[in-house]
Amino acid sequence: MSVASKDNKIINEKIVENATCTFCGCCCDDITLTVDMDKKVITKAKDACVLGKSWFLNHVIEDKPIARIDGKEVSLDEAIDEAAKILMEAKFPILYGMSDTICEAQRQCAPIMDDCGGTIDTTTSVCHGPSGMAFQGVGEPTMTLGEVKNRADFVMYWGGNPAEAHPRHFARYAVTPEGMYTPNGKDDRTVVIVDVRHTKTAGVADIFLQLKPGKDFELLWMLRAACKGVDIPNDCKDICGLDKEVVEDLFQRMKNCTYGVIFFGMGLTMSRGRHFNSGALMALATDLNEFTHFVAKPARGHGNVTGADNVVSWQTGYPFGVNFSRGHPRFNPGEFTTVDTLSRHEADAALIIASDPVANFPKPAIDHITSDKCKLISIDTKNTPTSEAAHVSIQTSTYGINTGGTVYRMDDVPISLRPAFDSPFPSDLEVLTKLRKKVNELSKKANRPYATKKYI
């Protein structure tokens, strides 16, 4: 549609209703975008939070080549041929990232690594990987965010700061919305924040519990013991920094609510104890089902990191850190996760999709991934330190803004994307489909035994 601007210039404008923001795991799908189709920019993002606005409004089509090898512009096919050759020649290739792309593109990744006998890992391994391990160990008392909105009268955030990391989580799902059984919104809910420091999130809390750093497991363990009838110890304050009466009151509230939920963040999963912390929290939620209905859910970060876990799980049986070097999937975080394999100087090729390990990983891992011993391939929507250091670099279009597809919200609910405008760059799906085909051809030529395996 054409509209007149303030200076009476005619703008070719497009409105996209119910667009999905893929910045964080909330995947809010009620955003109204206004797009200047001439300039190819989004000018308004109604209902988006501060992070969503930044995601949409700062998106520009960069003037750079689609594909480069050692910094020189090449055709996409040449780049894909080179990437496939590197992966097939490697003895221990890894594929990492995938959390900022659509599920359809993620589906191409496990077959690529299966054909070249490598390891597939997602950004989960550096955020909620411990939760993924805990799911296996203790199970997951789960729900959807719709259930939380309509039913939860006890909402707890543990080791996270959603006010800044998931700004609309409170308003859309968990704290203020009026639900079927919570018609008065926040007045019908008790909101508890457990953290080691006072963050912006603490401002919405009815009860803020400031825990001693590194004592999450001890508090969770005491609450679990309370579920079994064990008294909260008298030296509770020395153990975790909270008074015995406060913990007893917390336990009573948890036990006596109608529908309780705990959202937990990386303050829990990435502090000392890691998967045991996540496991203790989920086991506590399970234990509380002796008294009431209680669930727990990790508050996921990247837009489609939950999709990456789901896709890799349905294809290989495991969510991340899956190795195919012996022809069948093997899962062992620590052994096959990317930071570890790079830090031990094991990987000899790395395919990085929609991620930037060179900017974020520990130094030993960065040193290896940027060394001659590890051939680096990057597929990303932006120029990053990883794409700049890569031997083969392919620029793709941005999911949710330029390309459609499916993403999973943090509660494992699939959501369709509504792109705003086209991009001159190919999609991740197109690039990865071509790469998969090429790797498969080379794999069959090399008589790799699993090259003919069918994938859904």
Add this chain to the structure above:
Amino acid sequence: MKLELHTKPEVPLEAESITPAVINKLKAKEIEKLKIYHGNREVNIADFFSISDNKSELLEVSGDMHKIKYLGANMKSGEIQIEGDVGAHLGSAMSGGFIKVNGNTGDWIAPEMSGGRIHITGNSGHCVACAYRGASKGTSGGEIIIEGNVKNELGHGMSNTTILVGGNTGDFTGVNMHSGTILVLGEAGIRTGAGMKRGTIVCKNNIEVLPTFSYDCIYNPVYLKLFFKYVKENTKFKIEEKFINGSFHRWSGDAIEMNRGELLIYSA
């Protein structure tokens, strides 16, 4: 038979065929053609090891093998002596025999071990005698002696295994253990015995006990004297008389589980 590493692997090498049962029934020329896995490539043992027949039943393996995994996996009998550092999954699922390592080891030593003995003179990594991810049970027998330090999750989910550590252990020592005994002569990390159902963890030094353990008493358990006698006879650990005859604080736990495990902490 003697295997000596002549080429360091660039990527992890998986060598579960290096066990006495496989090696000792073959001639040197046949051993050279045994398959091992260099990353995703199937290669011959001879590509990495030189093999010499010293007419001994003892399998000697030497070199810097920190990237070599699964040595002695599924071992049922015989003896391996390793000179140098070795990688992960040493003695995986072994049910008998003896592995001696004069060096350090990587992570995941003896997962799913059901029998046999492993003696490591150096340090070990994480997850020694640990249940694989998603499994509730780890080792179900055997004995592991580590003269140095061990990292986290020693004996996770173990049953009926005896683990003797001369140095320090990391966090979650004996977590979720079902039965068996762990002796720690150095410092133990935090959350020792979390989720344990039965079994005994003996600590020479004081530890931070979880709030879900309850204090029972201070006493001199008779069976510990026999246990320490066994340790003295079978290891080079320095066990002082005052420790053997000393008193121990007994804690029961974990209350979240059956509360039948015990922590015995030496009262200096």
